[in-house]
Amino acid sequence: MHLSHEEFLQSVSGFLGMFYLALGLMNGVAAYYLWQLAEAQHHHAPTAEHPQDSHLGNKSFGCLFLAVVFSIMSPLAFSGSATMMAPISLPQFMVDGVNYLFAGSLGPVLYSTLSVGLLAVLFLGRRFFVRPVVAWIVWNCMLVLLAVCMTNPNFASIVMKPDNVPIVAMVYLLAFFTWLATAQAVKNDDRAKDGLPPLEKLDDEKILVWPDLVYTELICMVAITAVLILWAVVLKAPLEEPADAAKTPNPSKAPWYFLGLQEMLVYYDPWFAGVVAPLVIVGGLMAIPYLDFNKLGNGYYTIDQRKFAYVTFQFGFLVLWVTFIILGTFLRGPNWNFFGPFEQWDVHKVVPLNNVDLSEFFWVQWLGMPKPKAPPDVGAGAALGFAIWRELPGILLLLGYFTLLPPILATTVFRKFFQKMGLIRFMILASLLLLMALFPIKMVLRWSFNLKYIIALPEYLANF
Amino acid sequence: MPSLSEHIKNSQIWKSIFRHPMPVDRRNRIVVVLTNFFLHLHPVSVKKQGIALSYTWCMGGVTFFLFLVEAVTGVLLMFYYRPTLEWAFKDILELRDVSSMGILREIHRWGAHAMVITVWLHMYRVFLTGSYKPPREFNWVVGVILLLLTLLLSFTGYLLPWDQLAIWAISVGSNMAKAHPFLGSAGPGSSLLSVGGINLITSASDARYGLLGARFVGEETLNRFYILHCIAIPLAVSLLLAIHFWRVRKDGGISGPL
Ligand code: HEM
Secondary structure (H helix, E strand, O other): OOOOHHHHHHHHHHHHHHHHHHHHHHHHHHHHHHHHHHHHHHHOOOOOOOOOOOOHHHHHHHHHHHHHHHHHHHHHHHHOOHHHHHHHOOOHHHHHHHHHHHOHHHHHHHHHHHHHHHHHHHHHOHHHHOOHHHHHHHHHHHHHHHHHHOOOHHHHHHHOOHHHHHHHHHHHHHHHHHHHHHHHHHHHHHHHHOOOOOHHHHHOOEEEHHHHHHHHHHHHHHHHHHHHHHHHHHOOOOOOOEOOOOOOOOOOOOOHHHHHHHHHOOOOOHHHHHHHHHHHHHHHHHHHHHHOOOOOOOOOOOOHHHHHHHHHHHHHHHHHHHHHHHHHHHOEOHHHOEOOOOOOOOOOOOOOOOOEOHHHHHHHHHOOOOOOOOOOOOOHHHHHHHHHHHOHHHHHHHHHHHHOHHHHHHHOOOHHHHHHHHHHHHHHHHHHHHHHHHHHHHHHHHHHHOEOOOOOOHHHOOOO | OOOHHHHHHOOHHHHHHOOOOOOOOHHHHHHHHHHOOOHHHOOOEEEHHHHOHHHHOOHHHHHHHHHHHHHHHHHHHHOOOOOOOOOHHHHHHHHHHOOOOOOHHHHHHHHHHHHHHHHHHHHHHHHHOOOOOOOOHHHHHHHHHHHHHHHHHHHHHHHOOOEHHHHHHHHHHHHHHHOOOOOOOOOOOHHHOEEOOEEOOOOOOOHHHHHHOOOOOOHHHHHHHHHHHHHHHHHHHHHHHHHHHHHHHHOOOOOOOO
16 A cells, blocks of 8 residues: 555545644633633632732733634645645654664664653753643644644554554643643642642542532543544554464564563563563552652652652653553564654664673673683583573672662662661562663663673573 | 423332432432442542542543443443354454444444553552552552553453454563463473473463463464453452442542641
């Protein structure tokens, strides 16, 4: 199925037209809402909950302006003609630039670094980014970015795969809810500085479940039903060729929610990435309430009062889980090679693999001697001995990592933790943290030194 | 003359179902929650903060609702689907081509994706409000199991259409079990489990075989996943949900600042 550029634009124009229309509507509603607020301000004295905001009129006007702009873009998109759509298309230099950046083997490095950097900036600058005006502009930009990228056929073909659509939705939902939570956390943290209780405390009064809760639930159910029906009408569930065990698709991907783990297979063997890691994730999640001894932040949004727990969780969830699902879904193509967002998935793309085991580094490159090797026809025990001797650098490194680091941490940065938690709980926390850290550590080692295995014991299927 | 609606509301049938007048005053708004089976999940009154959308995002509720949607559409789909190599794919194809206006399968599939996302968002909110802290530690643990079961529900269902997408996604996923330390035939330490030089862990006896019922994704797997997907996991989820909701109440209702 090969479409010309014109045909491709035709095929996405309906969606884009509706999308811009929705954006226009969204801004129109916001403008109307803000205008109503401004009107109300004339008649009511400001309260603690609704402080005076003299810029409401301007904000309303800003939204109105955006609404008009999007309403003009909508018919441009609906036209489906290349000339009309030029102003809302992805410029070629951007495509070339991004393709250039992500070409070669630097793709995963760049993607991971940029994602972590972006999240770090958002976190550190959260006081700025949660401000409604800023958040609204960022939100609009995010949506426009999606729409503009959709005019690139390679981007569109991956994003529009029916099973990938929910992941796009998830990214935007996560952005929205992270903003919602952070905005409240920032407010509560500011209030705490002034000695005030969290906002949640203000709504302490008891109200009846009928009608308040029951009606909210009813409205939620109706809304979800409407969304589901709309989604089901617009997007057909995928059905490919009948199953054929002889025809392996390339790439073969697990269901999308496991793609973060599949991405980890690049760095670790299946026994670790596919079995041990999931078990540790589940166990670690269950352990959270028993490891987090901080009594603050129970039942309200806050960041400052539980910074360590917050950052650790976000690192695990947003970085290690979500970012790598996105990578695995949208940017991994045939042979699990990395492809930029606007790059064509080419089955023949060759990425040189020249990864080296730590034992190779140690014996051959540093000591300048061949790796120790068991002489032929020795017993199984001796062969194991030789293998361990060969891999000793990696084994010692890993042993040291898990045995030396916890006491060092317990006496330095985590001293308070250790005192409060006791030996066993602290050791569990430290092990979980160290296990989690293994993922970024191995990635960085791979990217910077082409390190393949820290411990390479292929004869025992125990590579690490 | 009493109006028709009054006539109905005064009938013996109506009164046998609803044991009190319409919930328009305080007394009856309390009674309705106490006497109605579906509403008795709830307490009679809650703190205003605990049900604020900005606080809970209603995500647990939405997840539960999606589970119900999946149960209903799933039962309907079962009428049209036979889990055998001969019929599985054809039945789904038929569902698409013969009743082309139907959106049953679409609702079920998108609902499943949505449920995975909303469980994550629910967990996210519970974490960000610190609601796993005492006394709600155990309910968080129940929640983690529910999260796992939700993923497994989705995973087992993914196989049922028996198309290329299905079997290869499940093959990739279940191949991991082959690498299970000690218990997988390609996992580290599997050769240690041997009796008299004969390996106990082979591709016909390892963890993956246990999961698939065969050495590769085949008819046994389809049957196995069908039963897991339609009966075993939904039952387990239902039980855990009952515990989950019970504990929300017993742990003092939705969390809030102390
Ligand atoms: C099938 C999946 C699940 C369903 C249907 C479900 C449903 C619910 C509902 C309806 C509530 C009431 C409050 C709310 O709506 O937020 C709730 C509360 C709670 N859930 Fe879940 N849940 C599920 C999974 C989880 C998961 C994955 C976790 C955590 C790992 C979790 C932990 C909790 C906790 C700790 C509470 C009490 C929160 C509070 O009091 O603020 N649940 N759940």
